[in-house]
Amino acid sequence: MMPEKQALTTTSPVRGPVSGGHASNALAAGLTRALGPRKVLSSVSERLNYRYDAIQFGVTPLCVVLPESTADVVAVVRAARAAGVPIVGRGAASGLSGGAAPMVEAVVVSFTRMTRLEIDAARREARAQPGVITLKVSEAARPFGLVYPPDPASFRTSTIGGNLGENAGGPMCFKYGVTGDYVKALEFVDADGGVHTLTRDAYDLAGLLIGSEGTLGLITDATLRLSTPAPYTRTLMAHFPEVGQAAEAVSSAIAAGAVPSKLEFMDQACTNAIEDYLHLGLPRDAGALLLVDTDGDDLETVEEERDLVERACLAAGGQVRRAHGDAEAAALWQARRSVSPALGRIRPQRMNEDIVVPRSALPEVVREIRALGDASGLTLVQFGHIGDGNLHPNILFDPRRESAEAVHELAHKIALVAIRHGGVLSGEHGIGTMKRDFMRDAVDPVTLGALRDVKRALDPAGALNPGKILPDGEGMEHG
Amino acid sequence: MMPEKQALTTTSPVRGPVSGGHASNALAAGLTRALGPRKVLSSVSERLNYRYDAIQFGVTPLCVVLPESTADVVAVVRAARAAGVPIVGRGAASGLSGGAAPMVEAVVVSFTRMTRLEIDAARREARAQPGVITLKVSEAARPFGLVYPPDPASFRTSTIGGNLGENAGGPMCFKYGVTGDYVKALEFVDADGGVHTLTRDAYDLAGLLIGSEGTLGLITDATLRLSTPAPYTRTLMAHFPEVGQAAEAVSSAIAAGAVPSKLEFMDQACTNAIEDYLHLGLPRDAGALLLVDTDGDDLETVEEERDLVERACLAAGGQVRRAHGDAEAAALWQARRSVSPALGRIRPQRMNEDIVVPRSALPEVVREIRALGDASGLTLVQFGHIGDGNLHPNILFDPRRESAEAVHELAHKIALVAIRHGGVLSGEHGIGTMKRDFMRDAVDPVTLGALRDVKRALDPAGALNPGKILPDGEGMEHG
Known part of the structure; x- marks a missing residue:
């Protein structure tokens, strides 16, 4: 059971009744006729499972469609459009910004059955449908000596479609880039049911779709760049009396030229939550922990880089522990990967x-x-x-x-x-519902206007995942 | 003197008279009043210099503005808009697709005076106005141990603004990515004169602007990511009896795991043009030449990678020459950099x-x-x-x-x-005028419609660099 969740937006979503009434029944019946009963979920008990992501509770969908092909997605979009019902795309719903949680009564398109995955080793590409689980891409690429670097914490459950929708990151992304950096081509279905095939050319519509949380179109296929993994990795953990010291160590190590492949931070409350959960022997008294990997083709350089980070940690007042062997490194990283479940217990x-x-x-x-x-x-x-x-x-x-x-x-x-401090709202989770109210602080009104213009150009009726990314404004509402 | 050039589009540009007539005079006079005479060029002899890029002849501009600040750019856009005159941005005009050549009578905004450049070594960023010459970024970054990798062949004359407009590449881009991969933030002036400040968030409007050839807005400032240069480089040249053999060597070397930092190809006609021009002792009889750099942190790995490429070249029927020392490597690369001037002599x-x-x-x-x-x-x-x-x-x-x-x-x-063969029209030069007719073959009609929608959303009047990228279609014409 998921814990009960609550919408946090000040502008509350329009909450419909649990049953969607007559229009819903007609739409579900039409979709069932068009796609067959196996692909449409319309009972209340089924629909209730599709109203949230990993952090945000939304509105129970009118019906849920499980497409098996791009043609199925086109059929759903056309039927929903004819019925005047919005559409919300969804992968594994492991997202952390509310991106996949419907904010209005809508048809939810769950991509979990679109799982075709092909590796082209000569081209160093993976071609994936949106329902492919992130980890599967690297697993399929490994026999060819290739890897798909983006590694969101939930990569054992998250899907490529969801990663694309939120432009997901992960620990590896500091050195290797986020999801969007690995996209060579996309197929998407637009608000009219048109199918587009995009490469990364002018205008870079693919780049616009990535991170747009299903508000500009539904991604139905992606060609992803694969790379070769670095043969050597070294891991260290450092802990500090106070959080700011950890941040100082990071800032000075990178300014000195280190480019660790992973550089993660946890404060004392986090460390203690993980200790309560997993009993790994982490230092409970430390104000902050850093977990660092350096990697590369040359062991000596990798170790020099690790040493450089170590010196920066010591200079900032930290204590350092090097991982000896892969098992110890894996145990340290298990700590970081367990943050989300550990916090859920508090x-x-x-x-x-x-x-x-x-x-x-x-x-x-x-x-x-x-x-x-x-x-x-x-x-x-x-x-x-x-x-x-x-x-x-x-x-x-x-x-x-x-x-x-x-x-x-x-x-x-x-x-x-x-x-x-010159920062931005979202590095890897997307804006979703949770941060869209803050967009007014982060984006100047002129640019917000341009974002609305782009949204309107691609989704004039505002039918695609309403209530996400852009704060309320003229002409974008549903209700 | 530039050689006389001719427009190659089948849909000919609207050629106005050399003198722009009354409207032009009024606009030039208004701009001169607003910006001062130092920033406006209105005589015929001056304007004639701004009608071409490095490959395409265009229409003589009505007047030329040399802005010194974003505020100047806003003033030009507003004045041109009020006068109903299109605007064409321009850097060094070293582009090779006609992107900077006006296809209609327009105000040309030449960014050559906007050359402010700041390096923030701790952030590993360069902040550059559009008129900064590409090479200057790496020159300014070098004292901090940093480098700006994108290296279009014309990097000694091309500007950052032009590179952004065309999403320019270069030899280094195979391993290190193109201009857009290094952009962290952008400022641009829109068709209404609004000023936007963008980071790479949802919606990635910055990514949309990059490569849009000034058709969606005028980029007035860019924050660029810098990186650390690889300490070791090895260079080899291979020559082959026949062009296809060179391509086979490349295909098999990369499939075997090589990621050279540069991997360049020239056919026999190219080699002979360079020999005629520079007399470097290149093999005139060879059907094709490859020039390859491998680089990295570890000399042994760099040399292993070079050896792997060498074996692939020999297996494909080539002969190989390793560069001994930096001077020999530089001489080989001088050959590649001289292709454009050498061809211009033929x-x-x-x-x-x-x-x-x-x-x-x-x-x-x-x-x-x-x-x-x-x-x-x-x-x-x-x-x-x-x-x-x-x-x-x-x-x-x-x-x-x-x-x-x-x-x-x-x-x-x-x-x-x-x-x-599953390819695309443009890797690094942009579509410009020269390839826009081929967009109908490369992009399906549904997607072409979406591109037009995006263009219309950001430039409803079609005032920004008309006649570029998108082939003629309803509502996008100027005349």
Whole structure:
């Protein structure tokens, strides 16, 4: 069972009744006729499972379609359009911004059955349908000596379609780039049911679709670039009395020339949550932990880079432990991968931020956010891909005990800290519903107008995943 | 003096009189009042210098503005809009697709005075105004141990603004990515004179602007990612009796795991043009030449990679020469950098293609294009960044002796070869005017419609660089 979740947007979604009434029944019946009963879920008990992602509760869909081909997606889009019903795409719904949670009564298109995957070793490409699980791409590429680097924490469950929708990152992305950096071509179905095949040319419509959370079209196929894995990796853990020191170590190591393949940070509350959950022997008293991998073709260079990071950690007041062997390295990384389930044990809900700030501003930003958390009386933890300046301050709360308004207010203050330091709202999770209210702070009104123009050009009726990314404005509402 | 050039589009541009008449005078006078006389060029002799890029002759502009700030650009856009006159942006005009050549009577905005450049070593960023010369970025970054990898052949004269407009590549781009891969943020002025500041978030409007050739907005500032240069490089040259063999060597070397930092190809006509020009001692009898750099952190790995390429060249029937020392390597690369001026000595004009095909299709594509050239009776040479599958078949011609129609027909056939083999029209030069007629073959009508929708959303009046990228269609014309 998923914990009960609550919408956190100040502009509440339009909540329909659990049963969608007559229009819903007619649409579901029409879709069942067009696609066959195997591909349409219309009972309440089935539909209820498609109203949330991993962090956000949404509106129960009118019906759920499980397409098996691009032609099926076209049929759904046309039927929904004819019925005047919005469409929300969905992969594994492991996202952390509410991107896949319907904010209005809609047809949910769940891509879990579109799982065709082909590896072309000579071209160093994978061709994947949106329902392919992220990890499967690297698993299929490995026999050819190839790898697909983007590694969101949920890569054992998340799908390529979801990763594309949110332009997902992961620890490897500091050195190797995010999902969008690996996309060579895309197929998508537009709001009219038209099918587009795109390469990365002018105008780069593929780049526009990536990270657009299904608001501009539904991605039905992707050609992904594969690369060769680095043969050598070295891992270290460093812990610090105080969070700002960890940020200082990162900032100075990178300024000195280190490009670790992973550079992750967890604060004390995070470390303790993981210890409670997994009993790995992490230092509970430390104010902050860093986990660092360096990798490359040359062992000596990889070790020199690890040493450079080690020196920066020691200079910032940290203590360092090197991982001896793959098993110890894997245990350290298990800690980082377990942050989400570990936090879920503390409070039933969380507001997960995804800010990115300049590395040189990290010490100040981390300290300011810590102070905001302490002053709020709410439970705040910080972790993230600190090498990128990508931090995930998380507010953990129980909606029965803590007010959604107080949570939203703290989240807003954190977003403003990032913006004030020249940062942005989202590094890898997308804007979704959770941060769209903060877009007004992050994006100037002229540019927000241009984003609305682009949205309107590709989805004039606002039928694709309403209520995401763009804050409310003229002409974009559904209700 | 530039050689006389001729427009090659079948849909001829609207040629106005050399003097723009009354409207032009009023606009120039208004701009002179607004910006001061130092920033506006209005005499015929001055304006004539702004009607071409490095390959395409265009229409003499109504007037030329040399802005010194974003505010100046806003003033020009507003004045031109009020006068109903289109706007064409321009950097060094070293482009090879006609992107900067005005196709209608327009105000040309030449960014050559906007040359502010700042390096932030801690952030590994360069912030550049559009008029900064490409090479200057790496020169300014070098004292900090940093480099800006994109290296178009014209990087000693081309500007960052022009590189962004065409999403320019270069030899380094096979391993390190093209201009757009290094853009962290952009400022641009839209068709209304609004100023936008963009990071690479949803929706990735920055990515849409990059490569849009000034048709969606005028880029006025860019924050560029810098990286650390590889300490070791090894260079080799290989020559082959026949062009297809060179393509086979490339295809098999990369399939075997080599990722050279540069992998360039020249056919016999190219080699002989360079020999005539520079007398470097290149093998005139060879059907094809490959120039290869491998680079990295570890000399042994770099040399192993060079050896792997060497074995692939020998297996494909080639002969190999290793460069001993930096001077010899530099001399070999001077050959590649001199292709454009060397070809300019053979015929006064050229039609320069920029196709990208899957590497596995290279042998067949190179042979098919050679055969098309031989059958046409026109002078055709091939060279390019073959590691990417990015080829530059060039048709060299003299408009007094050879018909523009025959040239266009051959260019079209070459484009169709690329498309038939799953390739695209442009790897690094942009579509411009020269390839826009072929967009109908390369892009399906549904997607072409979406591209038009995006263009219309950001430039409803079609005022920004008319006649580029998108082939003629409803509502996008100027005349």
